[in-house]
Amino acid sequence: MVYIDKDANTSLYEQIYLQIKSGIATGSIAKGTRLPGIRTLSKTLGVARNTVDKAYTQLAVEGYISPHKGSGFLVEGGADAPFKKTECPVPADSGGHDCGFQEKSEKIEYDFQYGNFPKSCFPSAAWKKHSAAALSAAVPSCLTHYSNKQGNLSLRQELQTYLHHSRGVRCSEEQIVIGCGLHYSLDILCMLFGERKRVAMEDPGYHGARELFKNHGFSLHALAADQDGLALTSLKSADICAAYITPSHQFPYGSVLSIYKRKQLLEWAEESNSYIIEDDYDSEYRYDANPVPSLQSLDRNDRVIYIGTFSKSLSPALRVNYMVLPKCLLADYHRMFSSYSSPVSWLTQEVLSRYMASGEYARHVRKMCSAYRRRHDVFVQECAEQFGDKVVLHGRGAGLHFLLEFPRGTNTKRLMSKAEEAGVRVYSVEPFWNYAEDGPDHLIFMGYSLLDEVKICEGIRILRRVWNDEIN
């Protein structure tokens, strides 16, 4: 379909882009056609995957093609090719979710997406009250001054106490840097690490972090993760500046890093003069009797950078997170970011700090945790009733999502499309793997932050009905 001339003056990307575009315009590529996958086309043409990726992305932006559920691209205009901006779930502390844009899909009544919440979760009345108070006559001049790059002192003091009580984190407020999301914290770290542009991360792991590290020119060392934990042996020989991990609730498997592996990780960091970036992304949601202590609380050698967020406890649209820097990084931090200002509005921080100081935040977190504990329990119970031992649930006891493991050989792409037809959206695990193609095809990702208990039960029952032929 596409012909490449490597000696031509036009770049490879443009050749691909222009030929497909003209094919669509002239009708020689019919509407609804499924284009070859990026990997396939790059192999066929003998060009880099990025080249094909770039051409497809440009065509998608211009509306010629649209991403197809699962994988690949369809030529726009075909009957089954509605243009969807967001096809993958929105994990951890970021998201491609296009709140201003996203066309509401009327037929999806049960969306097991991850990370978004019903608006009733947000404490609007308290927020309104504290906003009004913060803007009263006694407002300090901070309202119209550039802010401390680490964030409001009062909020950092609240956080210091909160993190110590809830997660055993030991730090002073001088080590805390308030940010506008995980991406902000990792941006700062990537710049702090400077020349050593190689980082380890879990595979599978949070794809947003992977994208960010790549954007900073970092190469990735993959740490194989599964339901039983994390393979750490390869770390010793890897020359990396840091390991980005989710030890308390591995994303997406949901496993907890054992105390033995925690110690191993801390020892490695000390011996190799590297850091551990501990992303405690859903720390508020522990349904087990004994909460897992943070890795930071075990660290005696200034090796752990602890990161947490208000995205799961208050709202992902609030854009407030926090990072605890080891003391040994503070001098470099102050030197390199001397002209930086906090990325978070002073008013937002002031309201949040008042909300915490009043005790309302702690009560809100307890309320949210018990609400989601019920949803978690209902999910587990309904799955057992509907699927018995045909489906294994990974990630129990914490968080806001599950991995569903089906018998090997199950065609999960077909499961997803059958669910979609019945108004239930479940998600592919592909984005979480370093190479999408490595993602096992017998896993499905389901979040339950957006649905209530009734909807969770109904959704799972529908899945049982439409999946009956596939998994029996």
Added chain:
Amino acid sequence: MVYIDKDANTSLYEQIYLQIKSGIATGSIAKGTRLPGIRTLSKTLGVARNTVDKAYTQLAVEGYISPHKGSGFLVEGGADAPFKKTECPVPADSGGHDCGFQEKSEKIEYDFQYGNFPKSCFPSAAWKKHSAAALSAAVPSCLTHYSNKQGNLSLRQELQTYLHHSRGVRCSEEQIVIGCGLHYSLDILCMLFGERKRVAMEDPGYHGARELFKNHGFSLHALAADQDGLALTSLKSADICAAYITPSHQFPYGSVLSIYKRKQLLEWAEESNSYIIEDDYDSEYRYDANPVPSLQSLDRNDRVIYIGTFSKSLSPALRVNYMVLPKCLLADYHRMFSSYSSPVSWLTQEVLSRYMASGEYARHVRKMCSAYRRRHDVFVQECAEQFGDKVVLHGRGAGLHFLLEFPRGTNTKRLMSKAEEAGVRVYSVEPFWNYAEDGPDHLIFMGYSLLDEVKICEGIRILRRVWNDEIN
């Protein structure tokens, strides 16, 4: 004082750090001692400047030494060495200003700092009203969903109209990316530019941008700027990905780039396949009859990235700015940042968009502009009355700051310290030069965003009195 052993096991940085620290602890380096400058010490010891910088920064963080007005460091505890966290002005869209921490210097009654505003400037009542409305029962689910990475659609639509009317910027809302400050926008651009890690910027120019580019591993190509404009000839042969400039009101000189040079710049960008980053940091404050059109409005080849901010018109603590991407960068932007979310709280954006839609923002900007026009005029007039032709004012007709040029040979360090003793703070231009040492010593930087007309007059009169011996 410090002895370096290049063969020792201890790093050079640690050797310097430990020797000075122990010298201070044992008293062999007396309190109040002025340490040799970074450049001087690095030359004396034959080590890199960064090494000395790092040692000094660590000592400063630990409270052993403190930055000295102008340059250098003093051993803490001496009579004239109060520990000041912020010694340089806070220009453009960021700042080291430590609102939560900064000890108020009681004796400074007239602070000609730049970029911070009196809190009375902020429209608190309107903000409270719109916040309450935005949090009312009809709040959309966006409140608890991850946000579009480009920002709220309604705010981008308001901005699109506003920028077209006020600055002639031509774009669709799909090209606008709302950010949490200039640093955010430049972060995105540094990652977008990828491999071509060399950028041109004005010298002198905004030091915050310089710090940021360095943090991303970019090297800098200096474009000499003075009161008459910008030297562009060196651009042709420079292999750079972008030129970061302030064409409407050069920072800090305040000159306006001529239409002839604008065209030259646009032609260069097209020929060399490079971009122009137009930082229109104080676009609201034009006191001349004819406002200068934005460079973006003249661009026909998708070469200009336009950046503006709400920091000067509403508050630097609001942390909202915006960037207009050329269409040709959109595909890369969407591909590389697919997992990113807006860095600005949905609620802040919603309130701002309501404030703009109601027409209040436009009125607020007009009010601020005429208030600061009066301050500008008073500044010009009082300077002329007090100093006659002994001081030349650069940057008239726009903005919120001036450069004061004294006769060559004037010792501005002495001027600054005499002013400080009399309760008036004025600022060094050193931070704006690529190499601080290149900063001419007959220039002084003064902002007038924080002082009212009466204070401006009083401050300048005091300066006349205490500077009388120096500049006559």
